Amino acid sequence: MIDLTGLNDQQKEAVLTTDGPLLILAGAGSGKTRVLTYRIGYLLDSGLSKPSSILAVTFTNKAAEEMKSRVRELLMSSDLSSLVDEVRWVGTFHSICVKILKQYGGAIGIDSNFTIVDTQDQQSFIKIALDNCGLSSKEFNPKSILAHISSAKSNLIDPGEYQKNAVEYFHSVVAKIYSEYQGLLKKNNSLDFDDLIFTTVKLLKEHHKVLENLQNNFKYIMVDEYQDTNHSQYVLISLLANKYRNICCVGDDDQSIYAFRGANISNILNFEKDYPDSKVIKLEQNYRSTKKILQASYSVISKNVKRKDKKLWTQNEEGDDVVIYKSYDEVDEANWVVSKIKEMRDRSVKLSSIAVLYRTNSQSRSIEESFLKSAIPYRIVGGLRFYERKEIKDIIAYLRFVYNPNDVTSMIRVVNVPRRGIGDKSLEKALALSNSLGVSFGEMLLSQESFVGIPDKVLEFGLLYKDLVVNLSKMCLKDYIEFVIERTGYLKMLDDGSLESPMRIENLKELITVGSKYSTGTAKQNLGDFLEEVSLLEGVGEQRSDRQNEDCVTLMTIHSSKGLEFDIVFLVGMEENLFPHSNAIISESEMEEERRLAYVAITRAKKKLFMTCVHQRRYFGKIQRNSVSRFITDINPSIVKIIDFYDSDIENEEVSVISDKEESQFSKKFILKPGQKVRHSYFGVGVVIKSDFESVTIDFGGDIGNKDLILEYAKLELLD
DNA sequence: TGAGAACAATTTTTT
DNA sequence: ATTGTTCTCA
Ligand SMILES: Nc1ncnc2c1ncn2[C@@H]1O[C@H](COP(=O)(O)OP(=O)(O)OP(=O)(O)O)[C@@H](O)[C@H]1O
Numbered sequence: 001m002i003d004l005t006g007l008n009d010q011q012k013e014a015v016l017t018t019d020g021p022l023l024i025l026a027g028a029g030s031g032k033t034r035v036l037t038y039r040i041g042y043l044l045d046s047g048l049s050k051p052s053s054i055l056a057v058t059f060t061n062k063a064a065e066e067m068k069s070r071v072r073e074l075l076m077s078s079d080l081s082s083l084v085d086e087v088r089w090v091g092t093f094h095s096i097c098v099k100i101l102k103q104y105g106g107a108i109g110i111d112s113n114f115t116i117v118d119t120q121d122q123q124s125f126i127k128i129a130l131d132n133c134g135l136s137s138k139e140f141n142p143k144s145i146l147a148h149i150s151s152a153k154s155n156l157i158d159p160g161e162y163q164k165n166a167v168e169y170f171h172s173v174v175a176k177i178y179s180e181y182q183g184l185l186k187k188n189n190s191l192d193f194d195d196l197i198f199t200t201v202k203l204l205k206e207h208h209k210v211l212e213n214l215q216n217n218f219k220y221i222m223v224d225e226y227q228d229t230n231h232s233q234y235v236l237i238s239l240l241a242n243k244y245r246n247i248c249c250v251g252d253d254d255q256s257i258y259a260f261r262g263a264n265i266s267n268i269l270n271f272e273k274d275y276p277d278s279k280v281i282k283l284e285q286n287y288r289s290t291k292k293i294l295q296a297s298y299s300v301i302s303k304n305v306k307r308k309d310k311k312l313w314t315q316n317e318e319g320d321d322v323v324i325y326k327s328y329d330e331v332d333e334a335n336w337v338v339s340k341i342k343e344m345r346d347r348s349v350k351l352s353s354i355a356v357l358y359r360t361n362s363q364s365r366s367i368e369e370s371f372l373k374s375a376i377p378y379r380i381v382g383g384l385r386f387y388e389r390k391e392i393k394d395i396i397a398y399l400r401f402v403y404n405p406n407d408v409t410s411m412i413r414v415v416n417v418p419r420r421g422i423g424d425k426s427l428e429k430a431l432a433l434s435n436s437l438g439v440s441f442g443e444m445l446l447s448q449e450s451f452v453g454i455p456d457k458v459l460e461f462g463l464l465y466k467d468l469v470v471n472l473s474k475m476c477l478k479d480y481i482e483f484v485i486e487r488t489g490y491l492k493m494l495d496d497g498s499l500e501s502p503m504r505i506e507n508l509k510e511l512i513t514v515g516s517k518y519s520t521g522t523a524k525q526n527l528g529d530f531l532e533e534v535s536l537l538e539g540v541g542e543q544r545s546d547r548q549n550e551d552c553v554t555l556m557t558i559h560s561s562k563g564l565e566f567d568i569v570f571l572v573g574m575e576e577n578l579f580p581h582s583n584a585i586i587s588e589s590e591m592e593e594e595r596r597l598a599y600v601a602i603t604r605a606k607k608k609l610f611m612t613c614v615h616q617r618r619y620f621g622k623i624q625r626n627s628v629s630r631f632i633t634d635i636n637p638s639i640v641k642i643i644d645f646y647d648s649d650i651e652n653e654e655v656s657v658i659s660d661k662e663e664s665q666f667s668k669k670f671i672l673k674p675g676q677k678v679r680h681s682y683f684g685v686g687v688v689i690k691s692d693f694e695s696v697t698i699d700f701g702g703d704i705g706n707k708d709l710i711l712e713y714a715k716l717e718l719l720d
Numbered sequence: 721t722g723a724g725a726a727c728a729a730t731t732t733t734t735t
Numbered sequence: 736a737t738t739g740t741t742c743t744c745a
């Protein structure tokens with residue numbers, strides 16, 4: 001039995017409103033995901049639906065994972081554990097579309113063993129496309145072209161239509177490349193991320209049978225984080241829901257943070273127009289955070305002008321002040337965070353209840369280094385992604401070529417890795433041969449005896465390929481991956497005693513671990529599923545067995561933290577130009593998105609929130625100074641406690657906190673004249689060069705030289 | 721063909 | 736600052 005007593009009245013209503021269109025519009029931590037989870041549980045428990053008739057989608061892997069695990073937990077504790085494995089249609093938009101395309105894609109000429117190309121592959125294809133069109137990739141930035149194509153695809157615009165709409169010269173170039181690019185993908189039996197959705201929509205629109213089939217199957221559809229859907233995803237959902245109209249969308253317009261990749265808030269704002277018979281439920285009680293954290297989040301989000309005001313309340317306790325640490329540089333910042341975490345660990349706080357969040361992936365570097373030194377276990381989500389690492393991509397390329405003898409792209413990637421003396425010339429010759437004979441490159445290698453004119457070195461590679469193919473059905477996937485790494489000479493190549501080699505070998509071991517999940521059946525049977533999992537980037541690298549269950553701190557971008565919650569959150573790099581990011585500051589709408597992002601970040605915290613900013617930070621190897629983020633100064637000072645870096649060496653930092661307004665007010669009154677001698681507690685004695693109301697430049701002489709300080713925080717002592 | 725030099729890009733966020 | 740990409744020459 002599903003126990004609904006853990007829900008408030010509105011939540012209960014949302015769970016029990018099973019039929020007809022339903023929109024749940026609610027702020028952070030108000031239990032939206034909880035409602036979805038219980039709704040799934042209730043649908044199953046009441047017998048209203050079979051597990052396979054429920055479709056629940058969201059946008060990020062992390063959020064999908066969260067939803068899956070919450071559903072599993074609920075079912076396990078409600079005597080419904082037998083159904084857990086049957087709830088199959090819970091996942092990201094992309095993974096759902098892959099499932100649909102694998103099954104029905106044939107109708108529009110999609111081979112069921114298609115590969116999904118990642119960003120790097122996409123860029124190579126664009127470069128080739130440019131080349132084929134006689135255009136230079138110097139003149140036309142491949143990234144920019146890709147961005148245009150991607151946005152076209154999320155709006156369901158195909159190359160032909162794009163061409164028609166093109167006004168500027170650049171657009172017509174994009175149109176040409178777009179068309180060429182699609183041709184290349186097709187030839188390689190590949191789809192990119194945007195294609196997964198676009199193609200599925202096309203399939204549903206063009207093949208009524210398939211659409212009907214799926215419409216009949218998905219009796220209940222639920223979408224989490226609906227504010228993040230783009231046009232193509234919106235159309236997809238509308239199509240699927242059009243029969244039963246039992247569609248439940250959940251979201252929060254204040255948490256829309258993916259507009260940069262085409263997400264459209266009007267999808268959620270227009271829900272009531274799309275479904276005039278819909279019911280709208282608002283949830284206003286926050287169950288996650290303390291009063292102070294909630295207040296901080298409100299003072300940030302309420303500054304957005306293009307926003308429907310909604311206010312959350314909570315019965316949770318007042319909680320502690322938001323602690324702000326102003327550090328010297330990113331190393332100091334990281335060390336401070338780690339030292340705080342150490343203190344907490346010593347007070348037996350669970351590390352898994354702690355998260356460090358940042359705006360950009362690059363910030364994880366300094367934090368990670370500090371963690372490594374301190375030996376505190378941590379886990380980085382996303383970032384320099386596992387699957388993007390060269391060694392992983394290389395082995396995957398071998399596997400793909402084995403799986404699909406047509407996959408020339410993968411073959412080209414590894415044919416000479418490690419070095420086999422196969423250069424452009426030999427390769428071109430061999431490729432031309434297979435092309436002219438109309439056989440796949442793989443087939444040609446396998447029956448090489450029957451072909452003349454293959455270069456010697458390529459023949460040798462062919463023997464290796466043959467061996468790989470033959471062994472595919474002889475062992476399980478885990479052993480097979482190991483075999484490939486060994487047999488191709490890849491391991492030997494890596495093991496060259498260089499600095500990175502142990503790390504790379506470690507990564508390959510991790511890949512083998514991912515493969516070990518497929519323990520039943522041969523590699524031949526599982527390779528397809530494995531490759532699909534890997535290309536959907538579903539948390540590879542986090543599945544490492546030794547890390548999975550270990551109690552460790554989570555490091556991730558704010559974007560990937562959406563939908564999650566932690567007792568303790570550290571928000572690092574709270575500086576102007578970093579967060580809000582410099583690229584966003586010029587545009588009003590992007591600025592609002594940054595602010596929503598800050599709102600998401602703050603509302604991840606349940607009990608304690610720390611924010612840090614630095615005095616100076618290395619950026620492209622250069623030192624940059626930025627002022628404190630507006631998202632810090634927007635918070636009501638009465639719930640904030642500030643700690644400055646030069647005090648932190650002193651034993652008890654709590655004592656030296658400047659929290660009274662009087663004190664900071666007082667220091668603000670100083671207007672320093674050039675030539676004034678001052679003493680700074682960190683840099684020592686110096687001479688003022690120039691000063692205004694807020695900041696001061698001081699020459700400390702020697703190695704330190706000129707420093708720009710913020711008057712308010714640099715507690716300066718005047719000397720005569 | 722491969723090694724090394726010269727050069728360019730990288731750091732906004734995800735699938 | 737670091738890493739990857741392209742160019743040049745032996
Ligand atoms: N009625 C309730 N009673 C007790 N706890 C609740 C209740 N509703 C939600 N919670 C708790 O509040 C927290 C936030 O819930 P949930 O993650 O579902 O919110 P959300 O609205 O999805 O948040 P977000 O918008 O940030 O994703 C969870 O820890 C959940 O267990």
